[in-house]
Amino acid sequence: MSxxxxxxxxxxSIVAIACAIPxxxxxxxxxxxxxxxxxxxxxxxxxxxxxITQDLxxxxxxxxxxxxxxxxxxxxxxxxxxxxVKEDTxxxxxxxxxxxxxxxxxxxxxxxxxxxxxxVLLGELAFAPFDRLLISGVDVGPKxxxxxxxxxILTVTxxxxxxxxxxxxxxxxxxxxxxxxxPVVIHYGLMxxxxxxxxxxxxxxxxxxxxxxxxxxxASAYLLTTDLKRMLIxxxxxxxxxxxxxxxxxxxxxxSISGSIxxxxxxLFLGIYLFAPNKGVIAVLYREKQQRTxxxxxxxxxxxxxxxxxxxxxxxxxxxxxxxxxxxxxxILDLAFKNNMILIENKIVSLTEKGxxxxxxxxxxxxxxxxxxxxxxxxxxxxxxx
Amino acid sequence: xxxxxxxQLVFTDYTLRTITLGTAVLGAVTGMLGSFAVLRxxxxxGDAISHAALPGIAIAFLITGAKDSNVLLLxxxxxxxxxxxxxxxxxxxxxxxxxxxxxxILSLFFGFGMLLLTFIQKQPNANQAGLDKYLFxxxxxxxxxxxxxxxxxxxVCLFVLLLFWKEFKILLFDADYTQTLGFNTKFIxxxxxxxIVLAIVLGLQTVGVVLMSxxxxxxxxAARQWTNSLSMMVFLAALFGAFSGVVGTxxxxxxxxxxxxxxxxxxxxxxxxxxxxxxxxxxxxxxQIRFIKNRRDLELHKTLAFMFHIAExxxxxxxxxxxxxxxxxxxxTKSTLQKLVDKKYVTLDGSNWSLTxxxxxxxxxxxxxxxxxxx
Numbered sequence: 001m002s003x004x005x006x007x008x009x010x011x012x013s014i015v016a017i018a019c020a021i022p023x024x025x026x027x028x029x030x031x032x033x034x035x036x037x038x039x040x041x042x043x044x045x046x047x048x049x050x051x052i053t054q055d056l057x058x059x060x061x062x063x064x065x066x067x068x069x070x071x072x073x074x075x076x077x078x079x080x081x082x083x084x085v086k087e088d089t090x091x092x093x094x095x096x097x098x099x100x101x102x103x104x105x106x107x108x109x110x111x112x113x114x115x116x117x118x119x120v121l122l123g124e125l126a127f128a129p130f131d132r133l134l135i136s137g138v139d140v141g142p143k144x145x146x147x148x149x150x151x152x153i154l155t156v157t158x159x160x161x162x163x164x165x166x167x168x169x170x171x172x173x174x175x176x177x178x179x180x181x182x183p184v185v186i187h188y189g190l191m192x193x194x195x196x197x198x199x200x201x202x203x204x205x206x207x208x209x210x211x212x213x214x215x216x217x218x219a220s221a222y223l224l225t226t227d228l229k230r231m232l233i234x235x236x237x238x239x240x241x242x243x244x245x246x247x248x249x250x251x252x253x254x255x256s257i258s259g260s261i262x263x264x265x266x267x268l269f270l271g272i273y274l275f276a277p278n279k280g281v282i283a284v285l286y287r288e289k290q291q292r293t294x295x296x297x298x299x300x301x302x303x304x305x306x307x308x309x310x311x312x313x314x315x316x317x318x319x320x321x322x323x324x325x326x327x328x329x330x331x332i333l334d335l336a337f338k339n340n341m342i343l344i345e346n347k348i349v350s351l352t353e354k355g356x357x358x359x360x361x362x363x364x365x366x367x368x369x370x371x372x373x374x375x376x377x378x379x380x381x382x383x384x385x386x
Numbered sequence: 387x388x389x390x391x392x393x394q395l396v397f398t399d400y401t402l403r404t405i406t407l408g409t410a411v412l413g414a415v416t417g418m419l420g421s422f423a424v425l426r427x428x429x430x431x432g433d434a435i436s437h438a439a440l441p442g443i444a445i446a447f448l449i450t451g452a453k454d455s456n457v458l459l460l461x462x463x464x465x466x467x468x469x470x471x472x473x474x475x476x477x478x479x480x481x482x483x484x485x486x487x488x489x490x491i492l493s494l495f496f497g498f499g500m501l502l503l504t505f506i507q508k509q510p511n512a513n514q515a516g517l518d519k520y521l522f523x524x525x526x527x528x529x530x531x532x533x534x535x536x537x538x539x540x541x542v543c544l545f546v547l548l549l550f551w552k553e554f555k556i557l558l559f560d561a562d563y564t565q566t567l568g569f570n571t572k573f574i575x576x577x578x579x580x581x582i583v584l585a586i587v588l589g590l591q592t593v594g595v596v597l598m599s600x601x602x603x604x605x606x607x608a609a610r611q612w613t614n615s616l617s618m619m620v621f622l623a624a625l626f627g628a629f630s631g632v633v634g635t636x637x638x639x640x641x642x643x644x645x646x647x648x649x650x651x652x653x654x655x656x657x658x659x660x661x662x663x664x665x666x667x668x669x670x671x672x673x674q675i676r677f678i679k680n681r682r683d684l685e686l687h688k689t690l691a692f693m694f695h696i697a698e699x700x701x702x703x704x705x706x707x708x709x710x711x712x713x714x715x716x717x718x719t720k721s722t723l724q725k726l727v728d729k730k731y732v733t734l735d736g737s738n739w740s741l742t743x744x745x746x747x748x749x750x751x752x753x754x755x756x757x758x759x760x761x
Contacts, residue, residue, distance in 0.1 A: 033433075088430045099597065223480060279480055
């Protein structure tokens, strides 16, 4: 590994961490699309800042761009407050217009300078190590590393300092207001941090990758845990993992680094989306199937409990009466039998003591509407699940 | 270039005519379908789909190796649909919310598309140049066959829209009721979503991935302010969309260095702004005017009530009082006093005022009336 390669991976990882932290809160606050809007609408801020400073790395440019990000949020909220359109429409209206203004500004005024829309939107990490920061003639490393590094330190300090405020206002804005931390201040603080991070990262990795790095690790982490601290740690790990593996994918394919990092994030999310325990699609589908069988079982047991006459409890009759297909009735019957809830004598089905008790309790819970208790009760009674 | 000259040019110049026609048709179809997206609270779906279409374009190119725009659009359609259904899957099967799902699909698909595009650029194939026009769109590359395709798709959309009008309408406003009536809601839902995807994909070549969502939303959001009827809204949105297409093309054609996509979006944005401010029933301006008018009325009532309480203490209702005693009262202004005179509740005599018997009667019933109205 050459020096430049290490530097690229270092920058990518730091960007990933700096994005994952605000991203986690954005996902939890259901504001993920705001990051997309910000990442587009910083363009006019960048363009205007560039006209003033003529330097893509100047701090003024970052401030102006972050300011236009905050303006986006304010505009979206203002439009939403008028009640003329819904929030999502407000987002969808504001950022394309601001982005268009940026594109037109570039087209009209900046034809011969190093600033084009592709660069802003897509970024090129491969060039990041060539832009060095020189302090009194001494090379101290790539500029973007310093910029994103200081943003990361700022973000981490703010998160540690205001962790409990962020946590409370994220999950219960009303409680946070009544405790005396203004949710509005926290909200705008978070928006400002997101804007600053987006701006700091765009030049290295591009606006779209910033969105991916904010949302995808947080969303993947959210499928694995419900603990805020753990979610933050997971998303940081996912971010770093995809940053480094993405770099090597790009190296191998000779393609865009930001594109490869996003692709790795996508694969990671796809994997977690499918296989996450409890919340992954496969687990959910399996649980749904299980619950369906168990509800059918309960219906079946209720039928048995309600009918004492032999005619109603004959296997053939049950098949007809409850109108299940053969296969399904066999599964249910097997399940009930395995769990010692029924007895079958001469093709007459009857409840065992255990089955009787289970059914009575289940009815109680259903009548009192304490649905949550049924799951615990199933654990007590079932030897085998559906 | 003045306007008449430009209009003449639109009819004579092949390129300009094609582009104007293309953007107009595109604006109409996106406006039409955008109305449904806005009302179904799926506004950002357009943004997600347009980004999700990018890998489809790249893959279609990788497979066929040809730059035929119809094949590429087919690829875009397929990957847009995959993106849409994945979004639905995420929302339905996990506890992730719709905004997260949209942002995820948008950025992940787009990033993957970028990976493929840069990969294609490194291939030894001279044909690949120009794929990136789908990023920001280039209306200038529209040819007659593209416009023809757009027109056909628009007609099909219109036909299906009219055919399933009542189904679309009822699903829009009450999905549960639709299901109880026995309609196949899933089918209608997929139908309308697929058409939205189709419209977005059509627009990619003209306005590009990034700005497509605004084409979908802006005309519909503007139209929404002027009417409460769905058919009127769809019609107006189509009109606004077509108009922003034509005006945007005209502005960008008459200036150097202005790409059509962003200009069309800004024109549509101006439409939205205008509608937000000046719409008679919902607009901010008239709302403010109504607000001020209501406040004036209340102040008038307050003044009248104040006068009434003074007049009450005298045997003669019309006993004159000086205007000065009204001065330390909030609701009093010269114009409100004049209004009361106009309504014949009060008569003025120099610096004195006196309540008429009619004014006294109205004032004594003022609060009773309001209570009666509330009941």
